[in-house]
Amino acid sequence: MMVKCPDKLNLATSLGDVMVAISKKAVLRLEPSMKRTLCKGCRSLLIPGITATVRLRKKPAGCVVWSCLRCQTVKRFLTNRGHQIWAEKPEAIVQVLTCEQEATDKIKSNATTAVKTPPVTTTVVETSVDPSEYTKQSNPSTDSTT
Template sequence: MAKNSKKKSKVTNSTKRFFVPNREAFQRMNFLYQAAHCTLVHNPDNVELARFYITTMRTIAKRLVLRIDPSIKRTICKKCNSLLVPGVTATVRMRAKREQHLVVACLSCKAVKRFLAREGYQLWSEKTELRVGLQMEQTQTANQTSESGQSSQTTSEQESK
């Protein structure tokens, strides 16, 4: 009488993980971004190390074809890959020539980024309607799969009676 040596592990809600493709790559990119930011905050003269971290982060994203969040893209210089920290590696000004906008200029390469500062302005990726629409689509597909499973169960129950 041999007992089954396999133990069943209980899965709780706190330990349950959702499947995210390339989870390790996103964690690595997050770490590199945070390391670059901490490097600049603690030692503003160490711009080259922060630039190396950001370059490595972008290389990982390009190699694995991953999208970097727009809020993170806004804080990185496209030209020299330095982290744009106001007062340390960048200057920030509000201008109102055509329309009010925020001008961020990199102190290393003098590249300029402009962001619209219109009241109520949102990026396309930050709009709530987009998120609500995606959630509705996900719930509809989940409902359709559960309904098809329930209808097959009810027909099999009726046939067995």
């Protein structure tokens, strides 16, 4: 968008604000690659040569320096060989969710309907706590320690 129309900088910044606000409201984390393309200061899209300058620095440690041309905020990313961010490591994956084949077949068969709604799946979590324990509460004003 900004490559075609550089004067749309304010629109891109407001869309970056909306993206961060939605992720905070939904208590979700942005993908690290998305976070790296947004300026932390003004939340505009960082495009090398248009809205940001990119430099390689060797000292004190090898890093890539991104400088926002709008607010002059600097981001540094280390360039260690073999370094992976936590989200890319295999032990960071807690659970993989897959769509059931039956659900996708139902959606494909209902392609003629005007409104397509995927089936709702629920997860039941079993606990070893007795529900009657929640109703028993000790009241400190009625307990006597004489």
